[in-house]
Amino acid sequence: MRNEINAVAAEWVAREDAGTLSPAEAEQLAAWLAADSRHLGAYGRMRAIMSSCDRLYRGEPAPEAADDRVVRPRVRAWAWRAAALAASLALVTVATLRFLDDGADTYTTRIGEISHVALEDGSVVTLNTDSRLRVRFDEGHRDIELLRGEAMFDVAKDRRRPFAVTAGGTRVVAVGTSFSVRRSPARVNVLVREGVVKVDEAEQPPLRLHAGDKASLPERSTPVVARVDTAEVHRELAWRDGMIAFSGETLEEVAREFARYNTLRIRIADPDVAGLEVVGMFSATDPIGFSRAAAQSMHLDMALGDNEIVLRARPKKKAAAGSY
Numbered sequence: 289m290r291n292e293i294n295a296v297a298a299e300w301v302a303r304e305d306a307g308t309l310s311p312a313e314a315e316q317l318a319a320w321l322a323a324d325s326r327h328l329g330a331y332g333r334m335r336a337i338m339s340s341c342d343r344l345y346r347g348e349p350a351p352e353a354a355d356d357r358v359v360r361p362r363v364r365a366w367a368w369r370a371a372a373l374a375a376s377l378a379l380v381t382v383a384t385l386r387f388l389d390d391g392a393d394t395y396t397t398r399i400g401e402i403s404h405v406a407l408e409d410g411s412v413v414t415l416n417t418d419s420r421l422r423v424r425f426d427e428g429h430r431d432i433e434l435l436r437g438e439a440m441f442d443v444a445k446d447r448r449r450p451f452a453v454t455a456g457g458t459r460v461v462a463v464g465t466s467f468s469v470r471r472s473p474a475r476v477n478v479l480v481r482e483g484v485v486k487v488d489e490a491e492q493p494p495l496r497l498h499a500g501d502k503a504s505l506p507e508r509s510t511p512v513v514a515r516v517d518t519a520e521v522h523r524e525l526a527w528r529d530g531m532i533a534f535s536g537e538t539l540e541e542v543a544r545e546f547a548r549y550n551t552l553r554i555r556i557a558d559p560d561v562a563g564l565e566v567v568g569m570f571s572a573t574d575p576i577g578f579s580r581a582a583a584q585s586m587h588l589d590m591a592l593g594d595n596e597i598v599l600r601a602r603p604k605k606k607a608a609a610g611s612y
Contacts (some may be wrong), residue, residue: 293408296320297330328444332406392424397437400549400573402530410444411451416470416527417549417572425449438470440528443483457490458505467497468525475506479516479524487511526569534566539582539599542566546575554579557600561588 300317303309309317321327397403397415405413407423409430415421419437430446434455443451445464453460455471458478465483469476478487480497487495489505495513497503500521504512516524523533532545540562543554549572556562564586570578579597583590591598 293324293326293330294334297327297334300331301334326408326410328410329406329408332412333408392422394420394422396420399551402528407444409446409449412442414440414442414528416440434469434471436471438468438527440466440468440481440525442466457507459488461486461488475504478503478505479521481521481525523569527572530572531569532572533569536565536567538562539564539566539586542578546572546578549573550575551595552576553596555596555598557598561586561599561601 300320303313321331395403395405395413395415397417397419399418401417403415405415407413408425411430413421413432416438419439420435421437421439422433422435424431424433428449430449430451432441432451432453434453439453441451441453441462443462443465447463451462451464453462453469455469455476458469458476460467460469460478462483462485465485466481467483467485468479468481478485478497479502480499482499484499485497487497487503487505489495489511491508492505492511495503495511497513500515500517502514502516502520502524504514506512520535523535526533532549534542534545537545540556543556547553552575554575566582568581570581575597576592579590579592579599582588583599587602588599589602591600
């Protein structure tokens with residue numbers, strides 16, 4: 289069934305690429321997407337494959353190979369559609385082999401990378417920087433394991449199959465909602481954007497979180513739940529657009545947050561400087577731009593090295609000598 293759904297999705301995407309669908313074809317596609325939540329997930333995956341293959345056939349390099357660009361002529365439409373279909377079927381084969389192996393698909397992002405993953409049930413996962421998760425679906429369950437990092441889950445409703453995210457000893461269960469989970473060595477954070485989720489943690493009573501609830505779940509300690517307004521929810525999720533929002537974090541905390549997205553690290557050379565508070569929104573992958581802005585607004589000295597940016601207090605000017 290999964291192979292058949294992917295094949296139909298690939299055919300629809302190839303037909304769209306060949307030209308605008310007729311009104312009758314558009315109605316057929318809409319009906320097919322609405323018939324089963326898995327159809328939307330398959331369609332999203334095939335669109336992503338189409339986009340990747342399109343860059344390949346235009347001769348556009350992968351991001352890390354931008355300096356080695358080779359220009360190739362664009363193939364004719366029929367060959368391109370065949371390649372897209374072949375690529376989609378190849379993906380199905382790989383996914384099926386993994387499914388037969390351990391029943392799971394694994395998705396990973398590198399440092400500084402954000403990825404959108406369309407799942408077969410119609411749910412969408414947005415993976416933040418340096419994150420890894422494992423997906424295992426069957427007829428009765430939708431199980432996700434967040435192995436590291438952070439992810440946003442926009443869950444398609446399916447009351448027959450609860451959507452469960454496990455991060456360490458924490459398990460978050462939803463039916464149809466939108467929430468994020470961040471896993472770090474010391475704690476798990478859960479933020480609910482829409483709907484309701486249930487949180488189970490070892491040796492703790494279960495929690496029921498509603499939209500606007502933010503839970504911090506430290507290891508071997510009592511969970512802390514707070515209500516946040518809509519603006520704060522948007523700030524917390526600014527990473528989906530490649531941004532980081534701060535509202536009073538210290539410069540030391542800001543440096544740690546930028547380290548999640550970059551190999552070029554910010555080092556605070558003076559303890560007094562480390563406690564300065566930061567407010568604003570910045571590009572997650574531009575630590576140099578942030579450091580320049582911080583140095584200017586906080587009257588700091590900035591030094592750029594090979595592997596780090598150093599921020600320290602400016603030396604105080606000596607008082608001018610008096611005249612006699």
